[in-house]
Amino acid sequence: MNPNLPIGIFDSGVGGxxxxxxxxxxxxxxxFVYLGDTARVPYGTxxxxxxxxxxxxxxxFLAARGIKLLVVACNTASALALPAIRKSxxxxxxxxxxxxxxxxxxxxxxxxxxxxxxRSQHPPASQRRIGVIATESTVQSGAYTAAINxxxxxxxxxxxxxxxxxxxxxxxxADQDVARTVAETYLRDLRSxxxxxxxxxxxxxxxxxxIQESVGKEVKLIDSGAATAVEVKALLKEKGLAxxxxxxxxxxxxxxxxxxxxxxxxxxERFARVAERFxxxxxxxxxxxxxxxxxxxxxxxxxxxxx
Amino acid sequence: MNPNLPIGIFDSGVGGxxxxxxxxxxxxxxxFVYLGDTARVPYGTxxxxxxxxxxxxxxxFLAARGIKLLVVACNTASALALPAIRKSxxxxxxxxxxxxxxxxxxxxxxxxxxxxxxRSQHPPASQRRIGVIATESTVQSGAYTAAINxxxxxxxxxxxxxxxxxxxxxxxxADQDVARTVAETYLRDLRSxxxxxxxxxxxxxxxxxxIQESVGKEVKLIDSGAATAVEVKALLKEKGLAxxxxxxxxxxxxxxxxxxxxxxxxxxERFARVAERFxxxxxxxxxxxxxxxxxxxxxxxxxxxxx
Numbered sequence: 001m002n003p004n005l006p007i008g009i010f011d012s013g014v015g016g017x018x019x020x021x022x023x024x025x026x027x028x029x030x031x032f033v034y035l036g037d038t039a040r041v042p043y044g045t046x047x048x049x050x051x052x053x054x055x056x057x058x059x060x061f062l063a064a065r066g067i068k069l070l071v072v073a074c075n076t077a078s079a080l081a082l083p084a085i086r087k088s089x090x091x092x093x094x095x096x097x098x099x100x101x102x103x104x105x106x107x108x109x110x111x112x113x114x115x116x117x118x119r120s121q122h123p124p125a126s127q128r129r130i131g132v133i134a135t136e137s138t139v140q141s142g143a144y145t146a147a148i149n150x151x152x153x154x155x156x157x158x159x160x161x162x163x164x165x166x167x168x169x170x171x172x173x174a175d176q177d178v179a180r181t182v183a184e185t186y187l188r189d190l191r192s193x194x195x196x197x198x199x200x201x202x203x204x205x206x207x208x209x210x211i212q213e214s215v216g217k218e219v220k221l222i223d224s225g226a227a228t229a230v231e232v233k234a235l236l237k238e239k240g241l242a243x244x245x246x247x248x249x250x251x252x253x254x255x256x257x258x259x260x261x262x263x264x265x266x267x268x269e270r271f272a273r274v275a276e277r278f279x280x281x282x283x284x285x286x287x288x289x290x291x292x293x294x295x296x297x298x299x300x301x302x303x304x305x306x307x
Numbered sequence: 308m309n310p311n312l313p314i315g316i317f318d319s320g321v322g323g324x325x326x327x328x329x330x331x332x333x334x335x336x337x338x339f340v341y342l343g344d345t346a347r348v349p350y351g352t353x354x355x356x357x358x359x360x361x362x363x364x365x366x367x368f369l370a371a372r373g374i375k376l377l378v379v380a381c382n383t384a385s386a387l388a389l390p391a392i393r394k395s396x397x398x399x400x401x402x403x404x405x406x407x408x409x410x411x412x413x414x415x416x417x418x419x420x421x422x423x424x425x426r427s428q429h430p431p432a433s434q435r436r437i438g439v440i441a442t443e444s445t446v447q448s449g450a451y452t453a454a455i456n457x458x459x460x461x462x463x464x465x466x467x468x469x470x471x472x473x474x475x476x477x478x479x480x481a482d483q484d485v486a487r488t489v490a491e492t493y494l495r496d497l498r499s500x501x502x503x504x505x506x507x508x509x510x511x512x513x514x515x516x517x518i519q520e521s522v523g524k525e526v527k528l529i530d531s532g533a534a535t536a537v538e539v540k541a542l543l544k545e546k547g548l549a550x551x552x553x554x555x556x557x558x559x560x561x562x563x564x565x566x567x568x569x570x571x572x573x574x575x576e577r578f579a580r581v582a583e584r585f586x587x588x589x590x591x592x593x594x595x596x597x598x599x600x601x602x603x604x605x606x607x608x609x610x611x612x613x614x
Contacts (some may be wrong), residue, residue, distance in 0.1 A: 039357050040347055047574045048344050136577070164485075167474045178488050180473075185485060267354045270443070 202224025351442025
């Protein structure tokens with residue numbers, strides 16, 4: 001595997017840009033290829049079979065482009081489709097659920113909590129509570145509860161679906177009264193019932209401030225995207241896949257092109273507009289593609305970046 | 308064409324049930340086959356090419372089932388894809404934009420307006436203003452403005468996208484403070500600027516009360532779905548396609564089965580749950596199907612209802 005290949009990231013749409021941003025911050029030397037499945041967004045209200053099919057198509061599209069590692073930025077796809085994706089690819093695949101869950105457990109065991117007592121003087125582990133907010137499908141899958149309990153079998157997990165957070169973030173209303181009212185409605189009863197809250201959907205970091213206000217400032221928020229970036233960094237090092245110092249050959253110059261590439265399956269203009277809210281600027285290289293019926297289309301696609 | 312065949316209705320998801328309800332109320336003797344494309348919902352943020360492709364696939368699926376007329380309940384599909392659908396079918400196709408636009412113009416020319424003056428003493432036609440609220444894609448298409456100006460070239464039309472109304476209606480928060488705040492944010496500046504407001508998305512009738520509060524009670528709200536039902540009733544009469552008194556043969560008994568049939572492309576359970584909020588009860592006959600790759604699938608599909 002050429003360590004100068006880019007890292008592939010896919011999401012159901014624009015939300016995964018929060019994961020891209022975290023990866024970019026933690027791994028400034030790496031290059032990324034991002035796919036947003038905007039023709040079929042959102043995944044969070046769709047079934048296991050449908051999310052699996054969409055996710056595998058996205059994964060194969062990116063793999064055909066030449067990537068060294070795949071990050072599934074979408075929480076719903078990570079919760080429902082990781083086994084199907086791994087079966088379909090000969091690549092390391094990292095989802096956001098495991099890293100988010102592990103970061104929540106790590107935070108629970110080290111932080112001082114809202115009562116001000118250090119963790120050692122705390123109620124027994126069996127009384128610890130971690131909140132998770134996510135899409136309907138992610139909550140229904142129970143994937144976060146399973147992943148948290150794998151890391152800490154005693155932790156009690158409260159999962160809650162917050163469907164309006166996604167359109168609120170995309171509308172750009174993160175700091176408006178509407179966002180505050182919605183967050184209060186979803187979250188007010190979690191106040192004083194949890195020490196840690198996992199933001200289990202890529203859009204939610206955009207609403208971090210109103211979410212923090214609603215659950216109380218003592219609650220530690222975990223951004224699964226940021227937790228994923230930390231684990232990806234460690235994995236690249238472990239596998240010897242971190243990007244090398246640029247060479248001078250033609251291939252190297254191609255591979256060391258510093259612009260990340262963004263693909264969407266529909267409505268590139270809308271993606272660019274919303275992306276600006278998520279990243280602070282519009283993606284420089286953005287292209288609309290089809291990812292379904294991949295086998296027949298393969299020949300008409302642009303050459304894999306790594307070739 | 309057998310007048311005892313059902314009327315086909317498709318929508319991007321559950322929202323078209325408000326159109327189904329209106330059709331059912333205006334045409335209690337008719338039977339309906341409804342398709343909700345829940346695997347690819349929503350359409351309102353997607354591009355022309357994508358909405359066309361999805362709409363044609365849905366239309367062909369229903370046509371293969373045996374219907375006498377197709378109603379495109381989805382405003383976005385009506386705005387973007389009617390020509391493509393008509394080209395692909397040998398059937399009468401009715402969208403919701405034309406009926407909604409004509410109903411708005413008719414209301415403008417007959418009603419007394421918020422100033423209390425009858426229309427005859429009103430400002431000249433060129434100063435009349437009709438508001439339209441709809442999805443992003445419907446607004447971008449300008450289809451409502453075109454249809455309204457076809458019926459009244461002097462009318463001034465103000466279109467506005469209200470993306471959060473759909474998830475609000477699906478979440479069941481129509482009568483909550485959140486809905487009131489969202490409606491105020493979108494609509495408060497339309498108050499005193501319009502006499503009539505078209506609800507240009509199937510979900511919006513669910514939010515009728517908060518919308519009315521936000522624009523003021525003098526503004527006449529037009530439900531495109533209800534307007535469509537009135538036009539469909541007239542069309543069936545004109546074409547001699549109204550359903551006949553049930554016969555007694557086996558075919559007639561089959562055709563006169565009084566249960567309407569609902570298909571979804573994904574997540575039937577979620578559809579049933581949200582449908583209850585829209586209809587008051589869960590659909591009795593609900594089935595998940597695939598509508599894409601229709602040609603290859605045709606043989607494996609259930610027999611058309613009309614055979």
